[in-house]
Amino acid sequence: MDATPSIRVILADDHQVVRHGIKQFLSAAGIAVIAEAENGEQAIHLIEQHRPDVAVLDIQMPVYSGIEVARRVRAKGLPIGLLILTAYDDDPFIMAALEAGVNGFVLKTADMEEIIDAVRAVHEGKSALDPEILPKLMRAVAASHEVKKTVEPLTEREMEVLQATARGLTNKAIGLMLGISDRTVQGHLRRIFEKLNAASRTEAVVTASQLGLLNLPTSHETPPD
Incomplete structure (x- = not known):
């Protein structure tokens, strides 16, 4: 493992315990969480300030949702990987996230390694979709x-x-x-x-x-x- 983390991440979730847990296993994998946000407005500010490689966003947050954060980041043209990490897997959330320009959508029920792999994939310009999401995504695309x-x-x-x-x-x-x-x-x-x-x-x-x-x-x- 490289001594210097190769990926710089901002983590946005309104639950401190969740942020702490995610930060621990990302850090153990050599991924640096350089800043944390507890609401969408703070997330946008930190993304603009630090220009991370990847922003990991919850959907349900105060002020702005993770999806709205993604929309605003994309509107500003910031070249940042956006990963939704959420407990919500409803079709409308999935489609709204994709339309907002996120690079990945992973459930919080995923294994730690899957979340780590998702962050790395988004950093490389790939997509990261939870295996459980793909059938829902296809249905959502077909419906929309x-x-x-x-x-x-x-x-x-x-x-x-x-x-x-x-x-x-x-x-x-x-x-x-x-x-x-x-x-x-x-x-x-x-x-x-x-x-x-x-x-x-x-x-x-x-x-x-x-x-x-x-x-x-x-x-x-x-x-x-």
Whole structure:
């Protein structure tokens, strides 16, 4: 294990005991919790101040919910990984979180190792979805999109980018694989989002699966966000 933690995290939860427990096992894994927030307003302030690698957010918090924090962070264009860690797994919460631009959604009932892995995945630009969430996510996407037989076709290059996205590759890795720049990858993803009416990488992959364009991974690997 590296002596210097490689990932800087802000932890937002209105229960001090929960924050303490999460901080302990993240720290033991070499992940530094650099600041803690007990409400959404404080979380936004600390994120702006410290610019962490990852913000771990509860959904139900005073002032602003974790979902509202995610919306505001994304609106500011801050390049921070956002992980929802919550006890709530209702379909509307899942979809609202994805639409807000979170990179992961994990339940508090998950094992410590799963939460640690989720933080690391989000830091790497991947998605982290609790295995119990994926069926709910697919139902939620199906309910929110009237999934049609035909959409504006994806180009061959867009399909290559989408397939690489579903495998968990970051923009940089996709660019290296396809011989294009990170900026070009980002442009392809923007067009993919528009064509699939998706608000995030995860939603794009799940929607493409609903349309029969992709097969979702069957293991614990999940599409990045």
